[in-house]
Amino acid sequence: MNIRTLKLAYFSPTGTTAAVVEAMAKGLDYDVVEDVDITMPEERQEPLQASAEDLLLVAVPVYGGRIPFLLEPWLRTLELDGTPVVCVVVYGNRAFEDALIELSDIVTERGGTVLGGAAFVGEHSFSSEEYPVAVDRPDADDLRSAEDFGRQVREAVDALDSIDDAPRPDIPGDRPYKERKPRGPVDFIQVDDGCVLCGICAEQCPVGAIDEKDLKHTDPDKCIMCCACIKVCPEHARSAKPGCPVEGFAKWLNENCAERKEPTYFF
Ligand SMILES: Cc1cc2nc3c(=O)[nH]c(=O)nc-3n(C[C@H](O)[C@H](O)[C@H](O)COP(=O)(O)O)c2cc1C
Incomplete structure (x- = not known):
């Protein structure tokens, strides 16, 4: 398949998702790359369009085992037309649960064809000096894996005659998705x-x-x-704030999610 543009769409408040995307893009090695960083609100005003001659990499962090709820409206405006897509989630070494399947479902509903998915680990947003969780991830090994995954995707795309020939990946996760906790004011x-x-x-x-x-x-x-x-x-x-739920959760993560998890691919 002939790809003209690699489109990178990602949300990354603390930079770990962006780091994974950058490494994957290196492995994908396309000449024309469009960077669509939707982290800031003004970047989420315009819908993203992509054709069958683009390859879309869409990447988000995992929040509560799901995609961040604030991204749903923007993702639901994606205008895809048989576009090959790779979905990536980045999580804080606890679990990614239904985030990848949710992302993959939305992209499919919007007209994309999901070629593959991956879950990478990033330093947990709640990690602190007192309660470190997955500190400094993605590290050099993670970034090598991301680059390598990008290379594998490129080889697979180059070998395909048509998107219709692409094998569909078996993306893990449950439907209905994990319930979101009711969201009240957050003062922490x-x-x-x-x-x-x-x-x-x-x-x-x-x-x-x-x-x-x-x-x-x-x-x-x-x-x-x-x-x-x-x-x-x-x-x-x-x-x-000391004693707030976020601090309590960071302590729990530090005690219960210390064992290193590795990146996983579904391809
Ligand atoms: C509100 C919130 C919920 C989160 N929920 C999860 C989760 O369910 N599982 C997990 O492993 N990490 C969770 N994380 C951690 C992030 O997924 C992780 O730190 C990610 O690397 C952050 O990406 P970013 O650096 O691109 O912002 C959560 C973080 C936040 C802020």
Whole structure:
């Protein structure tokens, strides 16, 4: 199959999904690459279109065993037309549950043909110095695997005459998908005296929950707990409030999900 453009669509508040996508793109090695980083709200205004001559790589982090709920509306505007697609989820070494099958189902409903899927591990968004979880993942081995997976996909695509000849991957997961927990206001960020009001947190928040004029306040109704503001703060002035559910969950993850999980492919 002749692919003209590799389209990379990804959401990555703390950068681990973006790192996996970059490594896969290296292995895929197409000359023309379109980068569609939908992390920030303004990038989610336009629908993405792709034809049968494009290869789409769509990648999202796992939130509660599902795709992040805020991405569903954008994903449901994808305009695909027999487009070959590779679906990737990145999870924090607990479990990816139904996220990959959910992503694959939406892409299929929108007119794509899923050629393969993969689940990679990234440092858990809730990981902290006190309760580390999958720290520094994806590491060099993970990125080598991602590049290698990209290379395998490229070889398979090059060998296909038509998308109709592509074998369909067996993507794991249950339908109906794992139920989402009801979402109430989320008030878990504390800001200490180290904050110099630089505003980087507000610039990097994927849901605009931090008011540029009131940087120490995070809107609990908008916050999605992605922890981007904690990880990007150059002064390390932002953290989870002691005793909050996020801190409790980080402790649980640290104690129960310490054993290293490896990337898995469905191809
Ligand atoms: C709200 C929320 C829910 C999460 N749920 C899961 C989960 O169910 N399983 C898991 O292993 N990791 C979970 N994670 C961790 C992320 O999937 C993981 O850290 C991922 O690498 C973050 O991607 P990013 O760096 O591209 O933002 C969750 C993170 C957040 C913020």
